[in-house]
Amino acid sequence: MPKGLAGVSVTDTRISKSASDGSLVYRGYPIAELAANAGFEETAYLVLKGKLPTKTELGAFTKGLRSRLDVDRKVFDIMRDLGKEAHPIDVIRTSASALGSIDQEESVEGKEMSLEAKMSVLAANCLRVPRGEDPRRPKEELGFSDNLLQMLTTRKADEYERWVFERVLIFYMEHDMNASSFTVRVVASTLADPYAAAAAGLASLKGPLHGGANEEAMKMFLEVKDPAKAQEFLQSAFKQGRKVMGFGHRVYKQFDPRARLCKEYLREMLKKRRGDDSLYRLCDGIEKGMWEAKKIPPNLDYYAAPIFYLLGIDVPLYTPIFAASRVFGWMAHYNEQVEENKLIRPDAIYVGPAGLKYEPIESR
Ligand code: ACO
Numbered sequence: 608m609p610k611g612l613a614g615v616s617v618t619d620t621r622i623s624k625s626a627s628d629g630s631l632v633y634r635g636y637p638i639a640e641l642a643a644n645a646g647f648e649e650t651a652y653l654v655l656k657g658k659l660p661t662k663t664e665l666g667a668f669t670k671g672l673r674s675r676l677d678v679d680r681k682v683f684d685i686m687r688d689l690g691k692e693a694h695p696i697d698v699i700r701t702s703a704s705a706l707g708s709i710d711q712e713e714s715v716e717g718k719e720m721s722l723e724a725k726m727s728v729l730a731a732n733c734l735r736v737p738r739g740e741d742p743r744r745p746k747e748e749l750g751f752s753d754n755l756l757q758m759l760t761t762r763k764a765d766e767y768e769r770w771v772f773e774r775v776l777i778f779y780m781e782h783d784m785n786a787s788s789f790t791v792r793v794v795a796s797t798l799a800d801p802y803a804a805a806a807a808g809l810a811s812l813k814g815p816l817h818g819g820a821n822e823e824a825m826k827m828f829l830e831v832k833d834p835a836k837a838q839e840f841l842q843s844a845f846k847q848g849r850k851v852m853g854f855g856h857r858v859y860k861q862f863d864p865r866a867r868l869c870k871e872y873l874r875e876m877l878k879k880r881r882g883d884d885s886l887y888r889l890c891d892g893i894e895k896g897m898w899e900a901k902k903i904p905p906n907l908d909y910y911a912a913p914i915f916y917l918l919g920i921d922v923p924l925y926t927p928i929f930a931a932s933r934v935f936g937w938m939a940h941y942n943e944q945v946e947e948n949k950l951i952r953p954d955a956i957y958v959g960p961a962g963l964k965y966e967p968i969e970s971r
Contacts, residue, residue, distance in 0.1 A: 608956055611857075613857065616784075617784060617789065617951075618784075618792070618944075619947075620783065620784070620940075620943060621634065621657060621943070622634065622654060622781060622783070622936070622939050622940065622943060623654070623782065623783045623936075624783055625782060625783050625858045626858065627858055627859065627860050627861070628861065629861050629862045629863065629864050629867075630864065631782070631864050631865065633650065633653060633654055633781055634653050634654065634657055634658070636653065636659075638777075638778065638864055638865060638868075639864065639868065641653075641777060642774050642777060642778070642868055645777065646750065646752075646773065647750065647751045647752045647773050647776050647777060647780075647932075648668060648669050648672070648750065648751055649665055650777050651668075651723070651751075651935040652664065652665060652668050654780055654781050654935055654936055654939045655935060655942070669750070669751075671720050672720055672723060672724040672751065673724070673747050675720055675721045675723075675724040675725065676724045676725065676727075676728060676745040676747065676754075678702075678706075678725050678728045678729065678732075678742075679706075679709055681705070681709060682702050682705050682706060682709070683732070683736050683742050685701060685702060686698055686702055686729075686732065686733065686737055687736055687739065689701060689737050690737055691737050691738045691739070693737050694813070695734050695923050695924065695926065695927050696733075696809055696812065696813040696818070696819075696926055696927065696930065697813070698729075698733040698734075698736075698737055699726070699729045699730060699733045699809055699927055699930055700806050700809040702729045702733070703722065703726070703729065703805050703806045703809060704802065704803075704806045706721070706722065706725060706802060707800060707802025707803060707806070710802065715800075715801065715942075715945075718800065718801050718802065719801050719938045719941070719942075722801055722802060722805055723934050723935055723938060726805070726930060726931045726934045727745070727751065727754065727758070727931040728742075728744075728745055728758065729927075729931075730755070730924065730927035730928055730930055730931040731743055731755060731759050731927075731931075733924070733927050734921060734924055734927075743757075743758040743759075744758070745758060752772055752773035752776050753769055753773075755772075755776070755928070755931055756769065756772050756918065759918075759920050759921075759924055759928070760919040760920050760921075761919075762918065762919035764918055764919075765879075767875070767876065767879060768876060768917075771875075771876060771914060772914070772918060774868065774869075774872065775869060775872075775911050775914055775915075776928070776931075776932040777932075778865040778868070778869070778907055778911070779907070779911070779928070779929050779932035779933055780932045780933060780935050780936050781933070781935070781936030781939065782936065785817065786811050786812075786814075786816075787808040787809075787811040787812045787817060787818070787933065787937065788808070788933075788936060788937060788940045789811075790807050790808050790810070790811040791804045791805065791807060791808040791937040791940050791941055791944075792941070792944045792951060793807075793951045794807045794808075795940070795941040795944040795945050795948075796945075796948055796949065796950050796951040797950065798945065798948070801938060801941055804937065804941050805937055805938075808930075808933070808934070808937045812926065812929065812930055812933065813926070815852065818908075818926045818929045818930065818933075819926050820852045820853055820906070820908040820909075821853070821907075821908035821911050821912045821915070821925040821926060821929065822912070822922050822923065822925045822926055823852035824852045824853030824908055824909050824912040825912035825913070825915070825916055825922050825925065826852075826922065827840075827851070827852055827853070827893075828886065828889055828890065828913060828916075829922075831889060831893070832885075832889070833885070833889070834885055834888035834889040834891075834892045837889060837892030837893045837896055838892070838896050840893070841893060841896045841897065841900065845900065851893070851897060851903075852908070852909075853905055853908045853909030853910075853912065854897050854901075854903045854904070854905055854906065855903050855904075855906065856904075856906045859904060859906065860904075861904060862904045863904060863905065863906045863907055865906075865907040865910075866904070866905045866906055866907050866909055866910045869907065869910030869911055870891075870894075870905075870910045872910075872914060873886075873887055873890070873910055873913055873914055873917070874887055876914065876917055877917070880917075886913050886916070886917070887913075890905075890909070890910065890913055894909070911925070912925060915928065
């Protein structure tokens with residue numbers, strides 16, 4: 608049996624496809640094509656509905672999201688009660704469940720849009736509200752990406768930086784049968800509601816082998832700091848048999864196309880600042896060392912992390928940002944699963960003992 612279902616196709620899908628040659632398409636469009644031309648809402652519409660929207664369709668979709676940004680005070684109260692020690696993803700997951708319980712939306716599409724809109728507000732507030740600070744509120748006049756960024760940080764980003772942030776969100780939106788989307792599909796196949804499926808997706812995203820890797824990569828950059836120490840750091844990680852966070856992928860073995868684009872954006876961001884580019888040199892140095900030693904390329908998390916850092920976003924918010932974007936992909940999977948539903952209930956090869964005789968507890 609292939610461990611971790613590696614190489615096993617579990618369903619047909621029309622949503623997206625990544626391949627070992629470094630290609631990624633959303634609904635047939637190569638990721639670089641979307642990164643160069645599309646906005647976040649436009650891409651979200653494409654991922655959810657299977658086609659690029661007309662102006663009218665995009666307007667209605669954007670309006671639908673904007674009108675659902677308001678998060679009930681009760682949810683912020685729950686966040687606050689969890690306290691400052693709570694992990695940000697646990698805070699969002701609990702909040703997503705709470706939203707499901709107080710939700711007034713009637714249609715499944717309404718519930719999904721409510722979740723998609725509000726997840727950005729939860730992501731921006733999952734650190735500050737449990738610490739006792741007031742929630743940051745969205746601004747109805749802003750697009751999804753600008754809104755999320757202005758809630759995440761008080762630093763004012765320039766036009767290029769805002770454009771880059773939107774690209775990173777587009778990259779995080781969807782990625783075929785990743786662990787959290789598969790989790791969402793399993794829950795959807797039981798016909799549970801979208802909130803339940805998203806809460807399960809969030810649980811799956813938390814782990815450092817999946818969504819948690821962007822935070823871990825940034826912690827590594829902050830620990831190593833000096834580009835001259837990149838090789839020394841790698842040697843010590845290899846010696847201890849530690850995984851280097853932000854490297855490796857189940858599908859991409861040559862390169863992750865999203866990481867390549869993010870690397871270019873990072874370089875450009877630093878060039879425009881005309882200051883210290885040691886963060887770029889450090890990332891590049893570790894990447895080169897990793898390729899030389901193990902032929903393992905960096906993934907999206909590796910280059911998204913320094914971009915978020917330059918934008919002035921707190922490190923514990925990196926995985927919540929991933930969630931705020933990926934929820935759109937999760938809902939596309941939810942819908943596709945439900946439309947062609949069959950309960951996901953695989954088999955397992957039993958390799959345990961058989962025919963044992965019960966022994967009373969006193970004689971064990
Ligand atoms: N650092 C060091 N060695 C690694 C790394 C890494 N980051 N990734 C893989 N390897 C090695 C493994 O040790 C293993 O070596 P071995 O065959 O000698 O035992 C080999 O490469 C295969 O690795 P697996 O973990 O078995 O590959 P798998 O396809 O199961 O894992 C995964 C993919 C989980 C992403 C893995 O590469 C990893 O743990 N990376 C670090 C965490 C990370 O960056 N996750 C983000 C994924 S992308 C995303 O969610 C946006």
